[in-house]
Amino acid sequence: MTDLKTEALPPPPPEIPLNFVRAKAPVPNRVPMARRGFGSKGQKISIVTNHFNVKLSSTSDNFYQYSVALSYEDGNPVEAKGVGRGVLDEVQKLYGSDLDGKGFAYDGEKTMFTVGPLPGTKFEFPVVLENSSSNRIIRGGSPSEGESTKRSRRPPQSKSYTVKISYATKIPIQAIFDALRGHESEQFHEAVRVLDVLLRQHAAKQGCLLVRQCFFHNDPKLSISIGGGVVGCRGFHSSFRATQGGLSLNMDVSTTMIVRPGKVVDFLLENQNVRNIRDIDWVKAKRMLKNLRIKTSPSTIEHKIIGLSEKSCREQKFTMKQRGGGSPSEPIEITVFEYYAKFRGYILGESQHFPCLDVGKPKRPVYIPLELCELISLQRYTKSLSNLQRASLVEKSRQKPQDRMRALTDALNRSDYNSDPLIKSTGITISTTFNQLEGRVLEPPKLKFGSGGDLFPRGGRWNFNNKTLVDPSKINCWAVVNFSARCDINGLIRNLLRATQAKGMNVSEPYTVIEENHQARRNPAPVRVDMMFGAIKEQLPGPPSFLLCILPERKNSDIYGPWKRKCLAEFGIVTQCVAPTRINDQYVTNLLLKINSKMGGINSLLAVEQSNLIPLVSKIPTVIFGMDVSHGSPGRSDVPSIAAVVSSRQWPLISRYRASVRAQSARVEMIDGLFQPVSADKDEGMIRELLEDFYLSTPRLKPQHIIIFRDGVSESQFSQVLNIEFEQIMQACKYLDDTWDPKFMIIVAQKTHHTKFFQPNSDANVPPGTIIDNKVCNPKNNDFYLCAQNGPIGTTRPTHYHVLLDQIGFSPDDLQELVHSLSYVYQRSTTAISVVAPICYAHLAAAQMSQFVKFDDMSDAASSHSGGAGSSAAGFTQLPKLHDRVSSSMFFC
Template sequence: MDSPSEMLPPPPVLPSNFLPQKAAPLIKRLPMARRGFGSRGQNIPLLTNHFNVSISKTDGYFYHYSVSMKYEDDSPVDAKGIGRKIMDKLYQTYKAELDGKHLAYDGEKSLFTVGPLPQNKNVGSGSPDGVDRKRSKRQPRTKTYKVAINYAAKIPMQSIANALRGQDSEHFQEAVRVLDIVLRQHAAQQGCLLVRQAFFHNEPRNFVDLGGGVVGCRGFHSSFRATQGGLSLNMDVSTTMIVKPGPVVDFLLMNQKVDNPGQIDWNKAKRTLKNLRIKATNSNMEHKISGLSDRICREQMFSLKQRREGGEAQDLEITVYDYFVHNRNIQLRFSGDFPCINVGKPKRPTYIPIELCSLVSLQRYTKALSNLQRASLVEKSRQKPHERMTALNQALRKSNYGEDPLLGSTGISINNEFTQIQGRVLPAPKLKVGGGEDLFPRNGRWNFNNKRLVEPIELERWAIVNFSARCNMQKIGDDLVRCGKMKGIFIKPPFAMFEENGQLRRNSAPMRVEEMIRIVKERLPGPPQLLLCILPERKNCDIYGPWKRRNLSDLGIVTQCIAPTQRINDQYLTNLGGINSFLTIERNSSIPLVSKVPTLIIGMDVSHGSPGRSDVPSIAAVVSSRQWPSISRYRAAVRTQSPKMEMIDSLFKKVSDTEDQGIFRELLEDFYISSQHRKPDHIIIFRDGVSESQFNQVLNVELEQIIKACKMRDESWSPKFTMVVAQKNHHTKFFQANSPDNVPPGTVIDNGICHPRNNDFYMCAHAGMIGTTRPTHYQVLYDEIGFSPDDLQELVHSLSYVYQRSTTAISVVAPVCYAHLAAAQMSQFMKFDELSDRSSSHSGGGGVTVPELPRLHDRVSSSMFFC
């Protein structure tokens, strides 16, 4: 954030939000300040899920202390989740020595107080519950912990008030972090599962079964935000995945989709169960699973100490089964033939028969969901606006933050009413379709009934391939020809139809694809314009990736993949090439600052591997507009980079004084060739998927790479840039004050709950047909071009209507959506755990070798293959 002095206009040779560094000639860019507010559109009263926070104490300090916990032998305490129990015990024991001050503990290594702790050294010892859980129940013994609390820093409370006035406040984020930690501690004391800033109660009414032993658990996100209206508490409904509590065997049967324990894959079960917590019904004690026994319960031996009559102890080798049945008199119905649960350490295993073990509740499920589970989660998590408001009201009252003594000592009180704000509804842009006819979207939707596409193609050479799906290929071909004729597309009947030999279905997906390609090449006289591919399954089809790779990379053939179907509808015509519709303002060249000056529009996104797959490279995709003054046509460039790396590192790659092999060079060349050999004087960049903590990197790493790529092409060329971050992963929602319906499409908000200084706004461009509309939060980090608030908001709104895959406005600008699609589709080109020998590799960050994606064939590289 800028200080007041830094907000003064700099020398005219620099952009308005460039700040010179004193120690170096380098220029550091900071997020720009708001230039004003929009005024266009129809006013609409709204409510938002922000609750006003008042602060009566602003002259004190939060004191930050580092916490060190050790066992009696000075080894560090590494058991997760025990820190809070230790701190609770320490507080009970040493409350007087701590002057009765309330502690805010983050569960790890940081502790915060309002005002300082006494300046005496406190080292506490004791057990969180007086009993060492890992020892035998018959010999309870306390375990000693040593806790050291050392001063680290102090944070002025005044920093919150300064930030709310739009002033620079370097301590603001730390001060708000303290308040968020207080909320987390408050939830932990209520027995909640904590997931970042979301809290989940152990209440079965909040559980929804997703199948496979996975349960969706509904809870609440809660965090403090700085807004134009002051500090607010942002609360929202949140859902996380947990393991279904209950008998371990029942969970495994559901997870592996088998009917009886004899069908369980125990190697897979061992990986699934590791580190989960169980309660043993024989002892009523909780344990963490470390593994499974190597042998079945009837055969797994262990040493049991027994005393003779003379008092001497001897080791008796006995099976786990015999011990529980004969020594403990516990009847086991089926455990004898299956492995035991191991809750001990590698060198000191402790075995419990599996039927005596039940998974405890509120344990996160962190593996990737299947498509069916994901669809079920989306369906069961939907809430209409009034349902969400009711749930949030109940959550706020149940949380009872007003009774938290630590929150009270900070001088904070929270209003229970939704914040009232004013929004504006922008009119939908007009569209142009075939024959110069106007199309007027209503409620964010339109259709092509009795309309022709604005730029239809002619499809003369095409074929259908069917990978063993049950459908009528002839009827599909006839439907496509018929639908095309209605939309002004000339489509000849398919040249050929290829049916896969059913005996090949057991082969690997790459082998099936290669055989189909061989047959197509033999039968067709040359490359077709289109191959319509009917996939064998609707979900998770292994054919898709190899088929797309061979066609788009090796053969240069556009291919449309469809799920098994009996008939074709209009939707399948959108990927045959051409353009479905234009914006009227695009065709009339009347878009402010875009239509009159050569303008390149960019969308950037990075896609990461599924949770738990840290070995899968991330995919960076950048799409760019082409054929200016059009803003409806795009092409994509995609690269791999190091796993989980969010910043795109391949925008500029200098390989010599005259050669750049980065993404941006590729896009600049395409714009130049497709736009009457003109270089863009304006470049508008929409960046998806970054958090506020990464804004400076976007401005000073990614934008710097783009500028270098431009300078490499022409040293004298200095285009103007505008950079906007589009965020979907936030928790702000809007509700109509006088209606149970979602906010209307085109709703924009740039006041009330926006940032007190930064240039941001919320846009609900789409019609929320189900659930509660999630707005996109646009953060304008940089603007040399000089957009007025109204012009930029209308451009963003218009770019939500140029998405060629649907006849509805979409929730985020089309370039960002296209970048996401391109990354997702290219990630299917290869299985990263079974890399082809043909794929080369490059060195990513930290010297890690990252496999490269195959390049698109020249014939399709400029197409919208990702649609």
């Protein structure tokens, strides 16, 4: 792409060093912009939200933070989790007078807070805590009857601790009032953290499971079974927010996964989907049970499982010391089965033939038969869910708006925060009624089709009945490949050809249908793909322009990744994968929309886009970026994250995009590959690649406006977006042409928040196009909420947009209209989507590249440019280069 460099973007002056290191450049200190005004367009609508007013007394005392250090009596620090709350409760009981009777909020780890100061700056208290869950049993025995007969004369085991409390800092309550006036500071976040800790401690006293800022009651009515012995436990999220309407408590429904409490045997049967204990895979069982806690029958003492016995109860022996008469006799070896029969008078049932649970220590096992063990409640299940479990969770977690409102009201009343003396001492009062506010419903944008005239979507939806595509593509040489799927292929082809003709596409009959050899099914997926391409070369006269691939399984077929890689990286063939279960008109239309977009066509346009009437976009060359990062599964630090940036092309269109993708360090959210100079005239970053594409896809124009939509970052990372990512983007622009000075806009879109909106006295969601930029928004920063989508199921989740920078000068109405319109240009759908299309495309591109690449066999020699390439700062092997024929296509659509 030399035209861009030589004709319009000259290289930088020679004094720029060859080994340019951007880390040496001073890091600027940009902050999010302040709000410039409010929107006024749209029909006004009354709304309530799940924010609850918090009144704070202006005479409230300051918060004081203290460090807490726990150690055993030998001086070693306490590292076990869950010990601190019990120890600190004992401190309050025994030494309350030494602390002036003050209550404190303890975070469960190393920090506590008080309202007003303690009488000193350093304290040290000895505490003895009974260890109710200790293994006070004979080795190999059970904590039931044997405990009373053998150890009745021994006192309960206990542990001694030393608690050191020392003053850390003062947190002024005034910081909250300052934040409500738009002067947010780090002290505000610390003050709000104190309030959050107060609520967590209150929930802990009620016996809740705490997961960050969520809490879960032990209530079977709030549980949903999703199979495999896993239960979705419904609970509630709570956090304090500074808003234009004052301080508010944001409460929302939350769900965490727990193991089903009850008999261990029942859990294993359900977890492994078997009917009989004889069919249990004990290797899997050991992995699944490790670190779970049980109680034994008939005792209620708790234990942690460390593993399983190597042999069955009948065969597993242990050494037991006996006491008879006045002196101990020689130790004896006895099996677990014999021990229970002889010393407990209990004959084990079927579990005698299977392993015991080991609840001791690595060198001192304690064996308990399975049939005597029950899993205790509220134990988190942290392993990955299967596809079926995920689908079940999504389906069963849905709540209609009024059901969610009732659940939140019940949770707030049940929590009864205003009765907590420590919370009352802070001077705060929490309302129990939903905040009311005013929203606006924006008109849907008019859409343009190939024929049939314009159309205004209704309820966030539209269809292609009696309409053709705006820019239909042409497909000549193509074929169908079938990986052993049972499907009416001839019927699918007939329906597809009929639909393409009706929508204006020129698609010929497929050259052939290539069936997988039945003997190939047993091979690994990459081998099956290679064999299929061997058949394609044999049966087709030349390279096809398109392949329709029928997969045998829906969702995560192991063939999908190798197939996509082969098509897109090696051969440059556009492909569409399907796994149809029921073929109808809507299915075929949706399939057609994807194929047309991938082949370079456009399905529909905004009317204002076609007539060049988008304010500040249509008249001035403008490029729109969408940026996102896709991470591997939780805990997989060996799998790189995938960063993707998509950009609009062929200005003045804003409906056509291409993508650039890079691998980078695992779990890193900031995008590293935006600007990667390797010499004075060579930058291998994503922004350069996309700007060159914009320049070549328009008649040799450089964008004067650059609008950036960023997904996946939290409010604490806004400064990094402004000062690190934005800096890279500007350097990439200057690297291409140091006289070029475009104007920028940066908008962050957030979906992972807990604000919801409801129509009072209605079980329907808020209408599509509902926008809120008042009362519940930030007191100073430029943000707004938008519900662009139709929410027919469950409760609509709005997207929270934060405008971090606007050098272009959009009015609030023009910006909100643009964001709303970008929810209607998603080419593979006939509905408005919940977040702007560029972000959805970036997410799709990152997800697809991560799926069709196996990182352990990436080529070190892969090129670092084009739509799917790149090296990361962490030294990962690189993503393969997309073939030139597909690199600028919407392959991700």
